[in-house]
Amino acid sequence: KEAKLWGGRFEEGVTDAVERFTESISFDKALYKHDIMGSKAHASMLAKQGLISSDDRDSIIEGLTEIERRIENGEFEWRTDREDVHMNIEAALTDSIGEAAKKLHTARSRNDQVLTDFRLWCRDGIDAILARIKHLQVSLVRLALKNEGLIVPGYTHLQRAQPVLLQHLLLAFVEQLERDSGRLLDCKERLNFCPLGACALAGTGLPIDRFMTSDALGFTAPMRNSIDAVSDRDFVLEFLSANSITAIHLSRLGEEWVLWASEEFGFITPSDAVSTGSSIMPQKKNPDPMELVRGKSARVVGDLVTLLMLCKGLPLAYNRDLQEDKEPVFDSVKTILGMLEVSAEFAQNITFNKERIQKALPAGHLDATTLADYLVKKGVPFRTSHDIVGRAVAVCVSKMCQLRELSLDDLRSLNPVFDMDVYEFLGVENAVKKFSSYGSTGSECVASQLDLWVTKFEIT
Numbered sequence: 280k281e282a283k284l285w286g287g288r289f290e291e292g293v294t295d296a297v298e299r300f301t302e303s304i305s306f307d308k309a310l311y312k313h314d315i316m317g318s319k320a321h322a323s324m325l326a327k328q329g330l331i332s333s334d335d336r337d338s339i340i341e342g343l344t345e346i347e348r349r350i351e352n353g354e355f356e357w358r359t360d361r362e363d364v365h366m367n368i369e370a371a372l373t374d375s376i377g378e379a380a381k382k383l384h385t386a387r388s389r390n391d392q393v394l395t396d397f398r399l400w401c402r403d404g405i406d407a408i409l410a411r412i413k414h415l416q417v418s419l420v421r422l423a424l425k426n427e428g429l430i431v432p433g434y435t436h437l438q439r440a441q442p443v444l445l446q447h448l449l450l451a452f453v454e455q456l457e458r459d460s461g462r463l464l465d466c467k468e469r470l471n472f473c474p475l476g477a478c479a480l481a482g483t484g485l486p487i488d489r490f491m492t493s494d495a496l497g498f499t500a501p502m503r504n505s506i507d508a509v510s511d512r513d514f515v516l517e518f519l520s521a522n523s524i525t526a527i528h529l530s531r532l533g534e535e536w537v538l539w540a541s542e543e544f545g546f547i548t549p550s551d552a553v554s555t556g557s558s559i560m561p562q563k564k565n566p567d568p569m570e571l572v573r574g575k576s577a578r579v580v581g582d583l584v585t586l587l588m589l590c591k592g593l594p595l596a597y598n599r600d601l602q603e604d605k606e607p608v609f610d611s612v613k614t615i616l617g618m619l620e621v622s623a624e625f626a627q628n629i630t631f632n633k634e635r636i637q638k639a640l641p642a643g644h645l646d647a648t649t650l651a652d653y654l655v656k657k658g659v660p661f662r663t664s665h666d667i668v669g670r671a672v673a674v675c676v677s678k679m680c681q682l683r684e685l686s687l688d689d690l691r692s693l694n695p696v697f698d699m700d701v702y703e704f705l706g707v708e709n710a711v712k713k714f715s716s717y718g719s720t721g722s723e724c725v726a727s728q729l730d731l732w733v734t735k736f737e738i739t
């Protein structure tokens with residue numbers, strides 16, 4: 280058996296069970312690119328500070344480049360007995376360039392190394408998620424552009440409430456996603472500080488330049504406190520919190536589309552490309568992708584909860600428990616990327632059933648609130664007009680008709696203030712036209728919001 284890189288004081292090796300239990304190479308090899316990037320920056324800094332020769336620096340950098348190439352070509356052997364990604368790469372470097380490689384870990388510990396890698400990895404992860412969020416937003420805006428003027432029932436309590444433009448509704452999801460992006464950008468800004476050089480926890484007496492490595496790796500600055508630098512996982516908690524909120528938003532979008540695709544709603548028809556069938560019921564065509572978007576949000580929240588529990592009550596500074604921080608993050612990022620991708624594809628593959636929606640619109644007295652506003656415009660106090668319209672609805676319920684089908688006499692028997700112009704307020708199309716407040720479903724207001732997104736995303 281090969282001696283461990285940390286094996287000096289040990290007389291015997293670990294048991295196989297301990298080796299298998301404590302390894303992280305099976306998952307942290309995902310950090311290889313960032314580990315190599317960090318090591319190259321570290322080696323350059325060590326040379327500039329006179330801690331290693333420039334020849335050593337050059338052979339370390341060349342050796343690391345070669346290792347990266349081997350990893351990418353699948354020629355690199357990941358060894359469990361070498362524990363984690365850091366030791367695997369360092370030991371392989373020693374195998375290939377010899378003595379110079381033994382100088383790389385000068386003024387560095389795996390504790391600051393792993394956090395440097397992890398912050399760099401999360402930074403890239405955030406960029407990838409931001410791009411997918413934008414792609415989904417663009418898909419929703421395009422769907423809105425395709426369905427200009429379409430009115431759909433708006434719901435509260437899943438009961439019919441007021442008529443809204445479909446575009447308005449789709450843009451509500453675009454707004455949610457915009458805040459999701461904002462949270463990730465905030466998180467990225469806060470996590471972009473460099474732990475490298477914090478070493479095990481106390482820093483070092485060797486003359487390193489932490490500002491140089493921080494700059495080289497694109498960080499804003501080195502972290503101020505070395506103990507904090509190797510202990511902090513709040514950057515991950517923040518990242519997974521942001522992902523959780525995005526996931527919850529997507530689960531709501533998923534639920535909406537699953538409902539709309541049902542026979543009961545019948546608002547949308549997803550294309551075959553985004554539907555799946557049943558192994559027993561030949562007629563079935565299910566919106567499984569969006570059900571899974573709803574379902575997978577559970578994993579993303581679970582990943583956050585795992586991390587919260589992991590960090591709870593941990594003493595300063597590094598503890599091996601923290602090795603458990605990686606898999607939930609990898610899972611969260613992979614899952615959210617898939618959820619965003621499939622949601623965008625779904626948006627690109629649905630058609631709205633205009634006739635069916637049209638036919639369904641008269642049900643539910645969606646124009647009742649507009650009618651109450653009509654009375655307010657005639658000088659009736661809102662509470663009174665609410666009551667009058669409530670009684671008008673009761674008449675409709677007993678006559679099984681719509682508000683606009685009530686005669687002027689019917690209406691005047693409830694209150695003499697009603698006039699012929701009331702019919703300009705009744706019916707779903709008329710009702711939608713009456714909205715005019717900022718942010719409302721009024722067509723001008725929605726058009727200007729749509730313009731804003733079209734310009735922002737440069738949609739042509």
Ligand code: ARG
Binds near residue numbers: 303599
């Ligand atoms: N694989 C470890 C982790 O992910 C690296 C740091 C190990 N440090 C140590 N002193 N055992 O946290």
